[in-house]
Amino acid sequence: MSAGPECPKRMEFGPCGGVRPDGQCEMRPGACAFDDVVAWSGHQPAPWRVRAPLVLTDFSCTPFDRDDLAATAAVLAPGCDAVLVGEHQNKPDFPPTLLGSLLLDAGVTPWITLSCRDRNRVVLEQELRGLRSIDVETVLCVTGDGRGYDVRPDVTQTFDLDGPRLVSLAASTGVVAAVPETPTAPPVHARPARLVEKQRAGASLAVLNHVPFPGMVADFITTARAAGLTIPVIAAVAAFTDSVSAAVLQGLPGLELDQAVTERVLSAPDPVDAGIAAAVDEARALLSIDGVEGVNVSGLASASGPRIGAEIKAEIGRRIREGRR
Numbered sequence: 342m343s344a345g346p347e348c349p350k351r352m353e354f355g356p357c358g359g360v361r362p363d364g365q366c367e368m369r370p371g372a373c374a375f376d377d378v379v380a381w382s383g384h385q386p387a388p389w390r391v392r393a394p395l396v397l398t399d400f401s402c403t404p405f406d407r408d409d410l411a412a413t414a415a416v417l418a419p420g421c422d423a424v425l426v427g428e429h430q431n432k433p434d435f436p437p438t439l440l441g442s443l444l445l446d447a448g449v450t451p452w453i454t455l456s457c458r459d460r461n462r463v464v465l466e467q468e469l470r471g472l473r474s475i476d477v478e479t480v481l482c483v484t485g486d487g488r489g490y491d492v493r494p495d496v497t498q499t500f501d502l503d504g505p506r507l508v509s510l511a512a513s514t515g516v517v518a519a520v521p522e523t524p525t526a527p528p529v530h531a532r533p534a535r536l537v538e539k540q541r542a543g544a545s546l547a548v549l550n551h552v553p554f555p556g557m558v559a560d561f562i563t564t565a566r567a568a569g570l571t572i573p574v575i576a577a578v579a580a581f582t583d584s585v586s587a588a589v590l591q592g593l594p595g596l597e598l599d600q601a602v603t604e605r606v607l608s609a610p611d612p613v614d615a616g617i618a619a620a621v622d623e624a625r626a627l628l629s630i631d632g633v634e635g636v637n638v639s640g641l642a643s644a645s646g647p648r649i650g651a652e653i654k655a656e657i658g659r660r661i662r663e664g665r666r
Contacts (some may be wrong), residue, residue, distance in 0.1 A: 342507050345376040348374040348375070348499075349366065349368040349369050349487065350368065350457075350484055350485075350500045350503065351503070352374075352375075352500070352501060352503040352504075353379065353482060353506065354379045354381060354503055354504070354505040354506065354527070354538065354542070355374065355375040355378075355379055356372070356373050356374075356378070356526075356527075356535075356593065357484045357503070357504070357607055358373035358484075358521060358523035358526050358550065359486055359487070359523075359526070360373045360526045360527045362525075362526075362527065362528045363527075365521065367486065367487055368487040370493060372493055372662045373527070375652055376528075376572070377528065377531060378528070378531045378534050378535045378538060379495050379538075380538055381536070381538040381539070381541040381542045383506070383509050383542065383597075384509060384513075384543075385541045385542070385543075385545050386512050386513075388540055388543070388544065388545040388571065388572050389517055389545040390545075391479075391545050391546060391573070392573070392634070393546055393574075393575050393634040393635040394421070394422035394423040394450075394575075394635050395422055395573055395628075395635050395636070395640070395661070395662060395665060396420065396421040396422050396423075396424065396635065396636060396638060396661050396662060397421065397422065397423050397424070397425050397452065397548070397635055397636070397637045398417055398421040398423075398424050398637070398638045398654050398655075398658055399419065399424070399425050399427065399580070399637070399638065399639045399640065399654065400413070400414070400417065400424035400425060400426045400427075400444070400449075400451070401413070401427070401492065401641065401647045401650060401651070402647050402648075402651075403647065404432060404433065404434040404435075406435060407434060407443060409647075409648075410440075410443055410444070410447065411443070411446075411447045411555055411650045412477060413647060413648060414444055414447035414448060414449045415447065415448070416471060416648065416651040416652055416655050417449060417504050417530045417654065417655050417658075418447075418448050418449050419649050419655060419659065420654065420655035420656065420657070420658030420659040420662070421449075421638070421654075421655070421658040422450065422635075423449070423450040423451070423452050423479070424444065424449050424451055424452065425452045425454070425481065425548070425637060425639075426440055426441075426444070426451055426452065426454055427454050427482075427487075428454040428455065428456045428458075428459075428485070430458060430485070430486055430487070430488040430489060430492055431488075431492045433625055436468070436469055437453045437455060437468045437471075437472060438471035438472055438475065438477075439454050440453060441472050441475055441477040441561070442475050443563040444447065444474065445476070445477070451477055452479045452480070452481055452519065453472055453479075453480050453481070454481040454601060455468055455469070455480055455481070455482055455483070455507065455511075456481070456483045456484065456486075456488070456489065457483070457484050457485050457499065457500050457501060457502045457503060457504070457507055458484075458487070458499060458500060459485075459496075459498070459499055460483035460499060460501070461499050461501035462501050462502050462506075462510065465501075465502065465507060466510060466514065469510065469511050469516050470514055470515045472516060473514055473515055473516050478516070478517050479484075479517040479518075479519055479546065480511050480516050480517070480518060480519065481519045481520070481521065481548065482503050482504055482507040482508045482511050482518050482519065482520055482544070483507075483520075483521055483578055484500070484503045484507075485500075485506040490571060491565070493642075495608055498527065504520065504521075504539070505538065505539055505542040506542070506601040507521055508539055508543045508544050509541040509542045509543050511543065512542075512543030512544075512545075513543070513639040517545050517546065518544050518545055518546075519544065519545070519546040519547065519548055520536070520539040520544040520546070520547055520548070521547075521548050521549070521550060522536040522539070522547055522548075522549055522550070523549075523559045523596075524545075524549060524550070524552050524557060524558070525549040525550070525557075525597050526550075526598075529564070532561065533561055533562075533564040533565035533568055533570070534565075536565050536570060537565060537568045537569045537570050540569070540570060540571070540572050544572060545572055546572055546573055546574075546575065546638055547570075547572055547573070547574045547575065548574075548575045548577070549561070549574060549575065549576050549577055550577055550596055551577045551579055551590060551596045551597060551598060551639065552577075552597060552632060553598060553599045554599060555576075555602070555623065555626040555627050555629075555630060558576050558630055558633065559630045559631075560633070562574055562630065562633065563632075563649075566632065569600055573634040573635070573638050574632050574633055574634065574635070575633070575634065575635040575636060576627040576630070576633045576635075576636055577636070577637045577639045578620050578623050578624045578627065578638050578639060578657070579597075579598050579619075579620060579623065579636065580616070580618035580620050580634075580638050580640040580642040580650075580653060580654050580657060581606065581616055581640050581641070581642060582606065582612050582613045582615075582617070582642060582643050582653060583607070583612055583616075583643060583644045583645075584607055584644075584646035585641070586640055586641040586642055586644055586650070587603050587606075587607065589640065589641050590639075590640045590641075591603075591645040602619050604625075605619070606619050613643075613653065616642070616653070617653060617657050617660070619655060620638065620657045621660045621661055621664070624636045624638075624657070624661045625661070625664060627651025628661075628665070638654045638657050638658055638661075642654050642657075
């Protein structure tokens with residue numbers, strides 16, 4: 342099935358990861374236009390054989406601020422193997438190729454996210470070739486979340502491509518294409534198969550969104566492998582130490598946290614220490630799963646600003662890496 346014009350994101354190879362738990366579309370009232378996963382029908386290159394970073398860490402800093410970018414990168418560098426640079430609908434920043442260059446200069450390995458929301462395929466190809474030219478090896482290819490109704494309502498949302506077609510374009514330019522998948526998004530039973538279809542489109546790495554319990558990741562990977570998944574998988578670790586940083590994670594489509602752990606962290610005498618310990622415990626549980634080769638330390642980590650959040654994520658990463666020695 343191809344939804345095409347019926348999907349507000351103009352997806353051909355859906356559904357996206359933003360389907361609400363009740364099956365509703367994230368962008369407009371009504372059910373998702375896709376009732377099942379659409380099989381990839383384009384070129385099927387063999388995935389690149391790549392090694393996943395043990396610790397991939399979400400990168401966040403003050404937009405359009407070179408000095409803050411460099412300072413935040415310096416904080417994160419000792420605690421991670423690579424940083425994942427998001428592309429958020431309400432937080433524009435420097436163009437991806439410039440961000441990649443600045444982060445390389447700052448001494449970290451960037452994974453740059455490219456979404457289809459704000460760029461047509463020509464500009465996406467320009468960014469892919471630009472990133473490749475400065476030796477940014479890995480790009481996270483996403484369809485992208487829809488822009489909120491109150492965020493730049495005067496700006497057109499593009500969605501000229503969707504995630505799988507962007508993956509195919511990225512692979513054709515020599516970039517290592519990484520992809521997200523949301524195990525808890527409807528149709529839940531088909532999400533492992535959807536990841537396999539992204540692999541067929543050219544994905545070489547996968548980054549899973551948050552799930553409440555590590556056992557859900559184990560079940561997801563078992564099912565995906567049975568369907569033909571061979572690429573490395575990175576699982577998400579929730580980084581939060583206060584109600585705001587927890588709410589941000591819980592408020593995103595398809596993302597879920599373990600409520601018992603959340604309550605334990607938020608009610609602890611020292612929520613920062615408790616949040617770090619909870620994240621490290623989650624990482625160790627996830628890394629014990631056959632098929633999970635790395636973790637993504639994901640989230641704001643703190644309501645006190647990006648720099649404090651970076652310090653917390655760096656400590657989480659340091660403890661994870663120490664535990665693997």
